[in-house]
Amino acid sequence: MSLSFRQLRYFVAAAELGQLSRAAVELNISQSAITVAIRELEETLGARLLNRTAQGVELTDVGRRFLSHAYAILASVDEALKVPDIESTIEGTLSLAASYTLLGYFLPYHLQRLATLYPRISIRLYEARRDEIEEGLLNNRYDMGVLLADNVTNPELSVERLFASTRRLWVPAQHPLLQKRAVTFADVAKEPFIMLTVDEAAQTAARYWQDTNFQPHVILRTSSVEAVRSMVANGSGVAILSDMVYRPWSLEGKRIETVTLKNAVPAMTGGVAWSGRVEPSTPMQLFLEYFRQTFSSPHLPSAALRQGRSGSR
Incomplete structure (x- = not known):
């Protein structure tokens, strides 16, 4: 069994937060997924990395040493993702509106990564209510909107859901x-x-x-x-x-x-919207493709969903 990027991220989250349940919340995945990934990682390395306690988990001596290697590997991968390619030379502007929640708790991390990937694309950012974003998209005041997708009401808008937050x-x-x-x-x-x-x-x-x-x-x-x-x-x-x-x-x-309530509570669904009346520009296509790739990844960085430490509400 080989070591995976996903296992490293799950291990780091558990080590930093000290609880598998808290790491699951941070990564927006199930606790069982973290448990399985860390067990597989320990089997691959042939050593226990975490001890289970009444309060959560704590690093073993081997785990503390391995944590520094895990940080180095993840940092190297992040750096590799910054290597320029042909798309980094694309120029253009993108007028982007975002609702309060996604602007404050979701977008900053992604805006920084987009600026690294596409340094010649200028993003003009606006905060607006959902109804204002819908109206602005249809009147070409904004190119795209990042908002709570389940709240969108206008059928003339194209909406792509990106993630669901419990x-x-x-x-x-x-x-x-x-x-x-x-x-x-x-x-x-x-x-x-x-x-x-x-x-x-x-x-x-x-x-x-x-x-x-x-x-x-x-x-x-x-x-x-x-x-x-x-x-x-x-x-x-x-x-x-x-x-x-x-x-x-x-x-x-x-x-x-x-x-976690026993009763079903709908998740908060975040997404991207744009006018169905227009042909998406190259910056719009790159913006959308970035999010498609980010949220199709099984090893999504914790900061991707909860920047800073990390529908409708």
């Missing part, structure tokens, strides 16, 4: 729901609820709550993700948000935990 319940550390084997909407309905409103999040939440016999006990509606994060971390309430915007710590340094 929604989970956010609770403060030591919350009683963390001790339950299965948490349902009935449990959540008993808790004070912080409702995020930006990017039509409240409308989306209303739709999936309507499929239950319960309603959230909303004590605050806010357009600020950081306000939700702080309110939850300080024990003022709970929230249901996607893994894309999750971070384990609030600005005050307090811990936030996540719980």
